[in-house]
Amino acid sequence: MARNRYDVDEVLETPFDFAHLKRSFVYIKKYKGKMITALVLSVFAAISGLLGPLITQYALDNTIPQKNMGQLVLLTLAFVGTIAVSITFSTIRSRIMTVVGQDIIFDIRTDLFKHLQELPFEYYDNRPHGKILIRVVNYVNSVSDMLSNGIINVILECLNMLFIMIFMFFVNVKLSLVVLSGLPIFAVIMMMIKKRQRKAWQDVSNKSSNLNAYLQENITGARVTQIFTREEENAQIFDRLSEKYRKSWINAVKYSNLVWPATDNVSTLVRAAIFVVGLLVLTPAAVSLGTIVAMTSYASSFWQPIMNLSNIFNNFINNIAYLERIFETLDEPATIADKPNAQDIGDITGEVKFDDVTFSYEQGKTVLEHISFDVKPGESVALVGPTGAGKSTVVSLLSRFYDLDSGKITIDGKDISQATLHSLRSQMGIMLQDSFIFSGTIYDNIRYGRLDATEEEIREAAKIVCADEFISEMKDGYMTEVNERGSKLSGGQKQLISFARTLLSDPKILVLDEATSSIDARTEKLLQQGLQRLLVGRTSFIIAHRLSTIKNCDKIMYIDNKGIAECGTHDQLIAKKGEYYKLYTAQHMDE
Template sequence: MAKNSVNQDEKINSLKGRDILIRLVKYVKPYKLKVSLVLFLMLIVMGTGLLSPMLLKIAIDNYIEVKDVVGLIVISLGLVGINVIGMYASKLSTYQMNKTTHSILHTIRQELYIHIQKLSFSFFDDRPVGKILARVVGDVNSLSELFSKSVTTVIPQALNLIAIGVILFVMNAKLAIVSIIILPVLAVVVSTMMVKARAKWQVFRQKRSNLNGFTHESFSGIKIIQNFTFEGETTKKFEKAVGEVRDGFLSAVKYNDWLWSFIDMSFGISSIIVFWYGATLTRRGEVSIGTIIAFISYTSMFWRPIINIASYYNTLVTNFAAAERIFEIMDVVPTIDEMEGSEDMPTIKGAVEFKNVSFEYEKDVQVLHNVNFKIRPGENIALVGPTGAGKTTITSLISRFYDTTEGEVLIDGKDVSKVNLYSLRSQMGIMLQDTFLFSTSIKENIRYGKLDATDEEIIAAAKAVNAHDFIMKLEKGYDTEVNERGSRLSVGQRQLISFARALLANPRILILDEATSNIDTATEILVQKGINKLLHGRTSFVIAHRLSTIRDCDKIMVVDDGEIVESGTHEELLKLKGFYYNLYMAQYSFLNEGA
């Protein structure tokens, strides 16, 4: 799928209907016993339905004419009994099928969610979050009716159709032929309409996905929208997106409406033919009135499965678009994957080396150009340079969130592309400028760094970064619930909690990407003291624009336009009077002017 914005239609790889069905059936197989029970119950329902017209025929031909009241009472009780059995079997089968369907959907949604978690950063770079949510929630939900109807409609109704057809031909072959004469025309019309309808439903789901993506993006950025009084413009865009969804739905559903109209018309024509020809045969004395009445009842019952199967076919086509969208995601192969036979990363000592590393997010647009450097275990490295120079990309390659386009990234002499991802990343701690907190307690947010951490370890990590004091002033201390993304806390407070989380992980390599940019100077001094203690014996990479925070680093690497143009200590780089010197003096002058 190409990159797309919230208002750009997604490009979905179309799958054959047969392939989609085969993949869907795979999810039904574990529930074959429950499905068999549902089918058995549906056969009971079908059997009771088929018996009713036959008992009616017997009542008319054998008991009404001779005025046998007792026989009529017996027949009536029989009709009531089989209908009660059929009603109970129908309700029980519906309950069991709904239960099974939701279990299947749970499996699909869980499998999809697990797969998405394994996908590389490039997958998320290319897709708005709202459109991914549309697959996991909306598209999976759309399969509910497809699964339930496949068992409760297709198989029973197909058997019902065959059984009624046999009964009709046994009762009177001439009438039976007349009653089905219009079916070939109906089959051609239905198949033609459904081909066109499938394409329309694909468009509808694309538009609905766009709406979902736009809505998610708008509410995520609601503070910006309100701050810049942009509500009017976003409302216009929302109205346009909703209008496209409406138009897409109406365009698709019109085929359904035409289909039902044609089926109703076909049923009407068939009924008229049967009435006319049945009356002719009755006048000739070839059939009894009871037979005609029973035949008409069976003819109505014959068309009911046709309508139900056509309805299922419509459901199938409608939801094939949803299945295609789900399987399209499941078929995405992670660009960052473990090689077959990859080994676990041993306990990291901290040596990091880049060998002729080049990297590009998009083809032929290089972000890093032939980068080379060696870092010894335990060194504290600072990466500085202008925005977009490639600093964050370097740290992302160390954690193997992306693979190099050329060259190798080595940790303790091992190529990171050839080791187990979990064993690599579990020994790293990363704190980003864009702090993310989950909608849970502060304690649990910090515990993400080490899932089995004790409360004492959590508090110790918070104290180390000077987050403990402000946490204890909150209404429930460490048990205080934070809103989505931690919106009830200040930016600085969120960063301190995130920093405690990273430090709790006790990483062998620590990456701080503008981690202290939103902390005031007084707090930063306190945090820096805690950092210095925890960085002892660990390799760390610090990205910072505030040069005063990196003066004591073992080595400063200046990155510009995807290359390391200077490298050395703070004093060494100042003596060079090159890029770093100019950057430092410009910042120093700016601060003096501000003072």
């Protein structure tokens, strides 16, 4: 998938083969009972419909010449009956397959969502989110009909062709061969169209993905767009992407629209050939009027399944590009996952050790090199240093959001890479710089990580972080609805709610990454009092640019040049007059 660009087409890492289609049968097998029922109903509907031309032939060749009105009435009722049976069975079959199609959509989309939740941060860091969304929503909708009705219809139309051929040869062998003579011509036409058509629809998929990625990015950044008055420039970019999508769609439809006319023209030629052969080549004694009418009807019926198969093939080619991208997402490795022999880490006390840890986000570009340190249970550790030095990376590695290049991280002497992710992260409270608020109530946002929390526990957590006061002043209090990303809350309010959410989980290890960056000085002072109570007995890692907030930490580590440049208490580092001293003095003078 294109990395961080909305204007770069996606490139499939592996070409499509029929193993992908075979793999999709996993979703079909679950509903094989319903699909077989639908197929049987379709067969009865098809056979019922094929009896009509035989009834017509008999009426033209026998009943009408004999002027047998009673028999003609019976034949008419029988003809109407075959139509009624065909329509009834087809309707029931259609309803069954509609349900099956929706069930398949549900299954594929559920698998995609579950897999996306297991993928590492790196996957989302490197990809436009709009290109991920379109796979879960649009692409799944598109392929579901192919996997449900498409497979059934292929079998059904093949059976229809077989039944029609049996009926045709029963009526007249020579005229049946005339009907079949159009197949080689049709096959040549389809071979000419197939390859170009698939490439054209892959291009449509790319352009649709690009457009969706840019749209999602601009919706998320709408405020920034208006602040910098970028509406006109963004509209021009959107127009360019829309124009590329329009051109790719027209090009793809051009190839798709060649299929139906080709089938229709061959069918028309074949029906004309029946009249030519039947009236001019064969003798009237060999071919009756009823036979010609019946064969013409069967010829239309014979080419109808072929036209239907062409449309199915058309739809199949169109959706192959989408199926490829769905499986590409499902095949994306969940690199941060439980190892085969992973075990529950058990109840932890919070002893942390980094042993010669080296890490890089990109191969060959290390962020941290050979870092080693120990943290005793209950100690508070502050990480300071210049922007981009790797402070947030340290706590991300502790939470195993990324795997190490080399070295080892242990908690209570147990290697975290050998522990199950759930047992590890469920005992860690992590508050990142981005205070993400989900749509819903404030109440639900606070208990997001602990659904069994009582109302009293939720309020207590909010009180500790000084959030209870502003929440209680809202019209609906804790039941106040907040929008996606908490757009109607201030930055400080979002951070306090996130703080309450983290603290409610009662973590053994607490990670605060710039947790108070959006909070005013007065609220921060009150918050610090609550935190001091909470930090007792918990191992904590605190990243803060305001050095006044971490003076009382048991250990301060100055991160720079891919490692720990200095380590000690506040007083020790001040006395050393090194990098921390320079940073603290400069900040203190500014204040």
